[in-house]
Amino acid sequence: MRTKSWTWRLGMGVAALVLGATSLQAGSGRAALLWGTAGNDVLIGADDDNQDNAAIHPPGTAADQSLKRADMLFGMEGDDLLIGLLGDDYLDGGPGDDVLVGGTEQGVAPNSDLQVGGDGNDVAVWAGGDGSDAFAGGAGLDAIVFAVIDRDGANVPTVQMVNTGYGERPAVTANLTGAPGFCTIDPAPAGSGYEWLVRFVRRTDNVLLVTVRVQSVEQVFCASRAGGGAEWADLTSYSGGELRPVTLDRIRELNPLAGAMVR
């Protein structure tokens, strides 16, 4: 069995994470741009390219010089966990099985994240309030999950070691069956470059909340229309209609990485 280790790069202001014996590499955040290593990385957006950053935005300047908390995160090779936090973040997993989290953003705009999985079996996890996003999965078996991501008091997703059945790795965990809405899927506009528009609809009043454009994404996991369960779609064979019921056990078979994160 491979020996795995993870390199951590945390944005300033992110509370220290305590995770077993894994050591943390803190304080290496650079405004808005974080590069991973050829190994396995946990990258968390710094959110520090904003108007409070005097090096970016000279005090007294009227026009906003900042990226409004947007970060660029590059996981490079390895099985990486990328978390953008606030702002319109760009997440690029690179080769390897990556977990991409654009938020969480609690409805605070701007919150439209652009996510690229690259090679490998990647999972993008969207939580309520994270805004409309795009996810290009790249090669491999890629999934998008709409669920309530577990987070700390500062709204930073809680990094947990999860067991995919092929070993442990850092990821987020999320309440899938308890999510407050369900998904519908429409074909993307011709010429948009995307294949599908995956929409999240609030269950209590059927209000459309967000649309995630996807390309080269094979699986969608969402809460059930009635609530309390899960549904999924195999986008490689999807031809319209409602998503199909699926159990958590079956999700673990369909996608071990996604299955290790949801409940």
Ligand SMILES: [Ca+2]
């Ligand atoms: Ca990496």
Ligand SMILES: [Ca+2]
């Ligand atoms: Ca950010």
Ligand SMILES: [Ca+2]
């Ligand atoms: Ca990847």
